[in-house]
Amino acid sequence: MDEFIEFVRGGPLGPIKKWGTKWSLWPVHLVTACCGAELAHAFAAGYDGERIGALNYGIARQTNLIIVEGAITRKMARVLRITWEQMPDPKFVIVMGACGLQGGIFWNGYHLVKPSDVVPVDFFIPGCPPTPEALLRGIRQLQFKIETGEAKTSATFPEISLEAGRKPRVLPRPPKKISKAPAVIVNAPKEVDWEFGQKLVEELKAKIEAKSVTITGKNRIAVKVESDSITKTAIRLKEMGFDHIKNVNVIDVPNEDKFIVEYHFSSYSVKELMPVIVNVFADIPRDNPKVKSLANMFPSADYMEREMYDFFGVIFEGNPWMGRKFLLAPDAPEFPLRKDFKLEEEVYVR
Amino acid sequence: MMDIINYLFETFSSNMMDIPLIAPIVDYLMKIPVINVLVALILWKPFFAVIIMPGLGVLVLYLLYVVWYERKLTARIQWRVGPLEVARPIRGAIQALADGIRYFFQEAIVHREAHRPYYVQLPILAFIPVLLPIMFIPAGSAVGIYTPYSIQLIVTFIALIPITIVAIGWAANSRFAYIGSVREAFMYFAYEVPFIIAVISMIFLYGSGDAYVAVEKQSAIPGALLNPIAFIVYIIAMLMATSRLPFEIPEADQEIAFGPFVEYSGILFGLVMVLAYEKLYIMTLLFTILFLGGWSGLYCPLLGDLNGPLWMFIKTIVVISILVIVRSIYARYRLDQALRIGWTSMLALSIAALVVGGALGVWLS
Numbered sequence: 001m002d003e004f005i006e007f008v009r010g011g012p013l014g015p016i017k018k019w020g021t022k023w024s025l026w027p028v029h030l031v032t033a034c035c036g037a038e039l040a041h042a043f044a045a046g047y048d049g050e051r052i053g054a055l056n057y058g059i060a061r062q063t064n065l066i067i068v069e070g071a072i073t074r075k076m077a078r079v080l081r082i083t084w085e086q087m088p089d090p091k092f093v094i095v096m097g098a099c100g101l102q103g104g105i106f107w108n109g110y111h112l113v114k115p116s117d118v119v120p121v122d123f124f125i126p127g128c129p130p131t132p133e134a135l136l137r138g139i140r141q142l143q144f145k146i147e148t149g150e151a152k153t154s155a156t157f158p159e160i161s162l163e164a165g166r167k168p169r170v171l172p173r174p175p176k177k178i179s180k181a182p183a184v185i186v187n188a189p190k191e192v193d194w195e196f197g198q199k200l201v202e203e204l205k206a207k208i209e210a211k212s213v214t215i216t217g218k219n220r221i222a223v224k225v226e227s228d229s230i231t232k233t234a235i236r237l238k239e240m241g242f243d244h245i246k247n248v249n250v251i252d253v254p255n256e257d258k259f260i261v262e263y264h265f266s267s268y269s270v271k272e273l274m275p276v277i278v279n280v281f282a283d284i285p286r287d288n289p290k291v292k293s294l295a296n297m298f299p300s301a302d303y304m305e306r307e308m309y310d311f312f313g314v315i316f317e318g319n320p321w322m323g324r325k326f327l328l329a330p331d332a333p334e335f336p337l338r339k340d341f342k343l344e345e346e347v348y349v350r
Numbered sequence: 351m352m353d354i355i356n357y358l359f360e361t362f363s364s365n366m367m368d369i370p371l372i373a374p375i376v377d378y379l380m381k382i383p384v385i386n387v388l389v390a391l392i393l394w395k396p397f398f399a400v401i402i403m404p405g406l407g408v409l410v411l412y413l414l415y416v417v418w419y420e421r422k423l424t425a426r427i428q429w430r431v432g433p434l435e436v437a438r439p440i441r442g443a444i445q446a447l448a449d450g451i452r453y454f455f456q457e458a459i460v461h462r463e464a465h466r467p468y469y470v471q472l473p474i475l476a477f478i479p480v481l482l483p484i485m486f487i488p489a490g491s492a493v494g495i496y497t498p499y500s501i502q503l504i505v506t507f508i509a510l511i512p513i514t515i516v517a518i519g520w521a522a523n524s525r526f527a528y529i530g531s532v533r534e535a536f537m538y539f540a541y542e543v544p545f546i547i548a549v550i551s552m553i554f555l556y557g558s559g560d561a562y563v564a565v566e567k568q569s570a571i572p573g574a575l576l577n578p579i580a581f582i583v584y585i586i587a588m589l590m591a592t593s594r595l596p597f598e599i600p601e602a603d604q605e606i607a608f609g610p611f612v613e614y615s616g617i618l619f620g621l622v623m624v625l626a627y628e629k630l631y632i633m634t635l636l637f638t639i640l641f642l643g644g645w646s647g648l649y650c651p652l653l654g655d656l657n658g659p660l661w662m663f664i665k666t667i668v669v670i671s672i673l674v675i676v677r678s679i680y681a682r683y684r685l686d687q688a689l690r691i692g693w694t695s696m697l698a699l700s701i702a703a704l705v706v707g708g709a710l711g712v713w714l715s
Contacts, residue, residue: 013455020451023436045429050421052435053445059607061615064456088457088615 004090009149021064021090022146023053025139028063030083033070035097035129042132054139060086065142067135068115071099071106074329077113084119093121094138098128108343110336111328122151184253186260186281187214187222194218196272204278207236219275227282230263231292234280238297241270242278245294248304250312252339258283259314261291263301284314293318311337355387362390367398367492367655395655399492403659404635404666405484412631413624416670417446424678450620458616461524468521472514473614473621479510480628487635488561490645490658498560504636505549508591511629512538515600518622519610530609533685534600537590540692541597545587547700548580551707552640557715565644567714573641576710580703581641583696588637588673590688592630595677599685601626630670638665 008014008021029039043049043056057063060083072080084093095115098104101124106112115121122145125138137154145151197215204213204223210233211224225233242265249262262281267273284291293316295302305316306326313335315322325332335341369376376393380386391397399405418433422441425432433445460466483504485494497503512534519531555577556564564573574581590597601609611622638644647661683691 008455016451017455020448020455023445023448024452048425048430048432050425050433051431051442053433053442053448055421058603059612061459061613062608062619064452086459088459090456 004092005146005149007090008146018146022143025054025065025092025142026057026063027054027065027067027094027139028057028060028083028087029067029069030076030080031069032072032076033097033099033129035069038129038132039067039069039096039135042135047132047136049136049139052136052139052143061088063087064090065092065094065139066119068093068095068100068119070097071104072113072115072118073111074113074332077118080115080118092142093119094123094125094142095121096125096130096135096138098126100124101126104128110333110341110343183256184251184260186251186262186279187212187216187224189214190217192218197221197276200276203240207240208233216279220277220279222279222281225280225282227261227284227291230261230280230282231294231297234263234265234294234297237265237278237280241273242267243269245298245301245304246277248301248308250308250314252286252312252337254286254339257286259286259289259312260284261308261314263294289314290317292316295319311335313338359387359390362387362394362397365395366390366393367395369393369654369656371652371654371656395492396494399487399489399659400484400494403492403656404487404489404663405494406481408663409484409628409631412667412670413627414444414446415667416627416630416674417449418443419671420674420677421445423674427675427678453620454617456616458618459613461613463523464613465521465523468517469613470618472518472521473618473625476511476514476518476622476625477628479507479514480625480632483507483632483636487632487639488645489662491655492659498558500561501549501553501559501564501636501640504632505546508629508633508636509542509546511625512542512591515610515625522610522613524613526606526608526612527610529606530600530612533606534610536685536689537593537597537599537692540689541587541590541696544583544692544696544700545591547697548583548587548703549636549640551577551580551700551704553707554704554711555707555714557711561639561644564639565646568643569646572643577703577707579699579706583700583703584637584641585673586691586696588630588633589676590692591633592626594630594673596680596683597688598677598682599688602682630673631666634666634669634673635662637669638662642669 008017011017029036031039039056041047043054049056054065060066064087066080066084066087068080084091093115095101099106099112100115103109103112103114105128123138123141125134127134130138141152141154192215194215197219201213201215201221204210204221208223208225209229211226212222213224214222216222223233244266245263246266247262247264249264251260251262253260260281260283262279265278265280266276282291289312291314293301293305295305295316296318302319302321303326305319306321308314309316309319309322310326310328328336333341363380376389379389392402401407422432433442436442436448437444460469486497486500486503487494488496488500515534516531516538519527519534552564552573553559555573556567558564568576588594593599593601601611606612611619614622642665645658645662647657647665649657653660
């Protein structure tokens with residue numbers, strides 16, 4: 001980044017180059033989040049960023065400034081790098097918002113990348129989101145940097161030594177042990193006035209070898225089965241008229257050393273069954289998380305099974321996508337939603 | 351050696367612009383040995399018309415003006431201020447200069463898929479059909495090359511410009527550039543036929559392709575009132591030909607990212623970006639000659655021969671400034687709508703203009 005500043009300021013034509021670049025910073029904006037609205041505000045009627053010569057341009061090839069608006073995930077990092085490399089030298093980067101600075105509300109997330117790791121950043125604009133004035137001040141600061149050659153923060157704070165002030169508070173310590181979580185109960189029974197439900201429960205009990213069939217609310221039935229009889233249960237439910245799977249879900253219960261796999265069945269074709277959701281769930285061991293896939297029978301389960309593999313590492317046997325990343329970036333850490341997933345250690349600065 | 355210089359000096363000084371306002375300075379400079387040749391060259395009528403006014407010199411000024419004016423006007427219409435801080439006392443009028451300098455010192459990327467030789471040389475080649483018509487556009491007594499077929503020649507060169515733009519899109523070898531070139535070719539067919547018919551109707555009306563005859567015939571009534579249908583067709587064709595906004599289809603920056611010019615960067619983009627503005631300038635010069643009485647206007651005796659070029663330039667700038675408003679207040683047509691306009695209503699109007707022009711031409715002669 002400093003070589004660009006040196007190029008702009010150097011040589012016998014330095015003053016001309018400096019002047020031209022300073023008054024013609026055309027930003028290409030990489031919107032990933034709400035900061036884009038603030039950028040639009042900064043260039044609209046009220047604040048009018050075009051006053052200082054910055055003209056918004058959607059095309060990377062003809063610009064010299066990139067404004068990163070919002071959190072950069074592992075997938076967007078590639079896009080940011082490609083956009084940056086498309087731009088002709090000399091080029092500058094301004095990062096907007098708390099997400100780009102330290103992660104913001106996504107702080108310490110498994111999917112987040114700091115923009116400063118991807119491209120050389122000239123200025124950060126803090127705020128969530130920053131105001132239009134702050135953005136325009138960032139562009140002004142970049143202009144001053146081009147003019148004077150040194151980067152300065154536009155905000156100055158008085159310095160106070162730690163000893164002079166009050167004693168530092170005792171900071172909270174990380175917990176030494178994790179208390180035992182209460183058991184996760186998926187099929188907590190509930191008394192409801194639902195006649196058709198009673199009939200349905202009787203029918204299900206007759207047809208399915210279930211461990212238990214419970215009504216958990218109006219139009220909600222939970223069916224507990226063995227993990228290897230999920231396929232059989234699905235066939236029976238399909239015969240009854242349940243024609244699609246609304247949701248596939250996995251619950252991690254590390255203290256009982258198991259995953260709970262849930263399939264939510266419902267119907268589009270039989271009128272009485274339309275509001276009903278039948279939750280078929282089974283416990284599977286945590287060290288060998290395998291369950292038969294229903295993707296062949298119910299195509300709507302396919303994507304959700306892939307997603308559950310991404311997040312929890314539960315292998316759905318028969319689904320051809322297992323073992324590959326589906327929605328997560330290829331370099332994302334494995335199984336980030338498992339409860340024993342190690343995040344970066346929290347660091348307190350005294 | 352001296353003979354050649356003397357011969358050149360006599361050639362130049364025999365056909366000089368006579369401007370009473372600067373006559374004392376010129377007379378003083380003509381006495382100095384070497385400088386008098388230069389002064390004679392600058393004031394030599396063909397050189398003056400092509401290089402200074404209404405040629406390249408004012409063309410550069412016009413480019414700086416029109417880019418700034420367009421941005422400023424759009425900003426005012428959107429309740430903004432527009433470029434300002436670069437030069438506050440003159441309302442940011444040198445913003446285009448800053449952009450040009452920035453382009454000049456930026457890296458010009460030639461991407462891997464481009465046809466390298468064509469990609470680099472076509473932006474420069476495209477200037478040939480854009481700038482050659484200036485040789486044949488007369489302004490008062492100042493003219494580069496006099497020919498009785500000047501209007502036809504200008505139209506011919508204007509018709510060559512889209513070919514270079516299509517070639518630019520082909521050389522860039524990217525998908526947006528490809529879509530943009532195809533659109534440019536489509537638009538070329540939409541506006542070129544009505545445009546040429548409208549010009550032919552005016553040639554019928556004046557009975558000659560000579561710009562001097564055309565201006566002379568408009569001494570009483572301007573051509574815009576003689577043949578208003580051709581006037582309307584010419585304006586719409588001009589908007590289509592220069593990608594002004596209701597017909598900004600080939601380089602729609604919101605959807606195909608400047609079409610044929612998408613891959614250009616640095617000074618190469620600076621060159622291709624001004625192509626449309628220069629085309630607008632040439633077409634407006636022709637428009638002034640055909641419809642607004644060319645260089646005729648109030649004669650100021652102090653300016654002498656400069657009256658013609660000055661009036662021509664003023665009329666051109668006024669027309670362009672009015673046309674620029676269209677950009678900020680209209681939405682864009684789709685390609686099929688523009689093609690339909692070109693091949694139905696505009697073609698019909700231009701044929702009506704041809705009938706009117708032919709009838710009036712017979713009656714006037």
